[in-house]
Amino acid sequence: MKYAIVDIETTGLRPSRNRITEIGIVLFDGKEILETFTSLFNPDQRLPAGISEMTGITQDMLDEAPRFYEEARRIAELTEGAIFVGHNVRFDYSFLVEEFKRLGYSYRRQKLCTLQLMRKYFPGLPSYSLGRLIRQFDIRVKARHRALDDALATTQLLQLILEKESKPEAEFIRSHRRNSMLPEHWDIDYLNSLPEACGLYYMTDAEGQVLYVGKSVNIRKRIMQHFNQKTTKAARMQRLVHQLHWELTGNELMALLLESKEIKRLSPPLNRAQRHKTYTKAIHLYENAKGYLCLQVVQAELQKQRDFSFQKLPWKKISAEKERIIAEFPTASQARRFLQRLAAEHDLCSRLCGLEKGNGPCFAHQLKRCAGACCGKERPAAYNQRLQQALDELLTKQNQTRFALIEKGREEDEHCLILIKGGHPLGYAFLHQDELDNALKNPEEYVTPLPLHPENRGILFRYLQKNEKEILLV
Numbered sequence: 001m002k003y004a005i006v007d008i009e010t011t012g013l014r015p016s017r018n019r020i021t022e023i024g025i026v027l028f029d030g031k032e033i034l035e036t037f038t039s040l041f042n043p044d045q046r047l048p049a050g051i052s053e054m055t056g057i058t059q060d061m062l063d064e065a066p067r068f069y070e071e072a073r074r075i076a077e078l079t080e081g082a083i084f085v086g087h088n089v090r091f092d093y094s095f096l097v098e099e100f101k102r103l104g105y106s107y108r109r110q111k112l113c114t115l116q117l118m119r120k121y122f123p124g125l126p127s128y129s130l131g132r133l134i135r136q137f138d139i140r141v142k143a144r145h146r147a148l149d150d151a152l153a154t155t156q157l158l159q160l161i162l163e164k165e166s167k168p169e170a171e172f173i174r175s176h177r178r179n180s181m182l183p184e185h186w187d188i189d190y191l192n193s194l195p196e197a198c199g200l201y202y203m204t205d206a207e208g209q210v211l212y213v214g215k216s217v218n219i220r221k222r223i224m225q226h227f228n229q230k231t232t233k234a235a236r237m238q239r240l241v242h243q244l245h246w247e248l249t250g251n252e253l254m255a256l257l258l259e260s261k262e263i264k265r266l267s268p269p270l271n272r273a274q275r276h277k278t279y280t281k282a283i284h285l286y287e288n289a290k291g292y293l294c295l296q297v298v299q300a301e302l303q304k305q306r307d308f309s310f311q312k313l314p315w316k317k318i319s320a321e322k323e324r325i326i327a328e329f330p331t332a333s334q335a336r337r338f339l340q341r342l343a344a345e346h347d348l349c350s351r352l353c354g355l356e357k358g359n360g361p362c363f364a365h366q367l368k369r370c371a372g373a374c375c376g377k378e379r380p381a382a383y384n385q386r387l388q389q390a391l392d393e394l395l396t397k398q399n400q401t402r403f404a405l406i407e408k409g410r411e412e413d414e415h416c417l418i419l420i421k422g423g424h425p426l427g428y429a430f431l432h433q434d435e436l437d438n439a440l441k442n443p444e445e446y447v448t449p450l451p452l453h454p455e456n457r458g459i460l461f462r463y464l465q466k467n468e469k470e471i472l473l474v
Contacts, residue, residue, distance in 0.1 A: 041065050121164040194244070236270060252463070260453070281328065293388070415432070443474055
């Protein structure tokens with residue numbers, strides 16, 4: 001087992017704003033020191049006088065020092081394959097992660113915190129600050145608040161901890177690594193092998209059974225987020241997950257569509273969202289006795305009247321007896337959220353949108369977000385026209401009978417063609433430029449079909465709302 005005991009000095013306390021001024025690294029195998037490294041860095045910002053007084057580092061010393069990027073490779077190589085150790089490790093580690101991020105690199109290491117470990121193995125001490133522990137255990141230090149000297153002192157603390165520990169060293173590391181709940185047989189090298197690209201990922205157990213399906217624009221980052229959470233779900237993943245498989249999609253829309261498809265196909269036990277296979281709620285449009293067009297969440301019995309074509313609705317023909325389905329949802333809460341967004345974005349009456357009961361002015365009218373259709377101040381013709389415009393605007397891109405979206409492919413010279421008809425994604429194909437031109441002439445021959453599920457229509461709808469995309473009629 002190899003440890004990289006790290007201490008840094010900085011211009012302040014915030015990694016996103018402040019910079020490293022000095023770093024000290026001690027490579028330690030649990031018994032003896034293998035190598036040391038230290039360097040000052042020019043932070044390209046002024047060093048506060050208080051920090052200069054505490055550390056003895058001056059602005060002149062930093063002006064002549066190298067920039068971080070000049071030593072970044074050396075630091076990465078020294079700490080690669082080692083357990084990253086620090087006294088309050090989150091502070092030192094977060095600054096290094098941020099420095100590497102500025103250079104366009106992802107820096108990830110397993111971590112141990114001697115501050116937390118000293119509290120466990122040496123309980124009852126008056127203080128666990130590095131300075132107090134140095135005095136408590138009579139550790140000799142040439143210069144406090146200098147990176148290498150503090151790293152050497154932290155190395156001695158780690159040695160005291162290891163002497164107290166009766167478990168095998170590998171088991172000790174697994175039980176105390178900081179901020180990580182990785183499956184037992186995973187290590188940081190395995191995580192670093194995961195792609196930092198957009199796609200779908202499958203977590204499986206030891207027998208190959210799929211436990212969880214997810215998507216992300218950065219698969220590696222998302223997996224690390226899963227296992228850095230201290231939740232019941234993360235603990236189950238740590239206990240059950242054995243292997244990870246992934247499929248790159250190149251773009252977020254395909255990742256969303258394939259995630260929905262696979263969750264419904266496989267019903268993974270750790271997935272809660274998107275497992276609905278039937279949509280039991282719908283929003284229907286009707287005209288009330290006063291002539292106002294109204295929206296309301298209803299049960300799925302009205303699904304037989306749904307209109308998948310998304311053509312403009314025949315407003316003049318609508319009556320109280322003949323409703324028209326606008327959208328379908330798996331739960332009533334999702335349908336209500338849809339109505340809330342629609343009403344807020346277009347100043348519609350919350351009562352006529354089925355969001356509020358009672359008589360008289362609605363709450364939105366009191367906030368001057370409703371023109372008064374609820375209390376007769378806005379005439380039916382004016383309100384109905386605004387509602388029609390809101391729905392038309394909402395469904396503008398869906399109104400195209402048949403069109404294609406061209407998204408980024410999995411490789412640099414690849415495109416992803418997604419065929420849409422009547423608001424439904426019908427299929428997709430990954431094509432190079434020379435194939436794309438022919439595919440647009442007859443796309444059905446090229447695409448892999450997608451299931452005609454209402455949720456896919458919702459995914460497409462939300463994606464187009466969020467992202468301005470050029471559509472191609474085909």
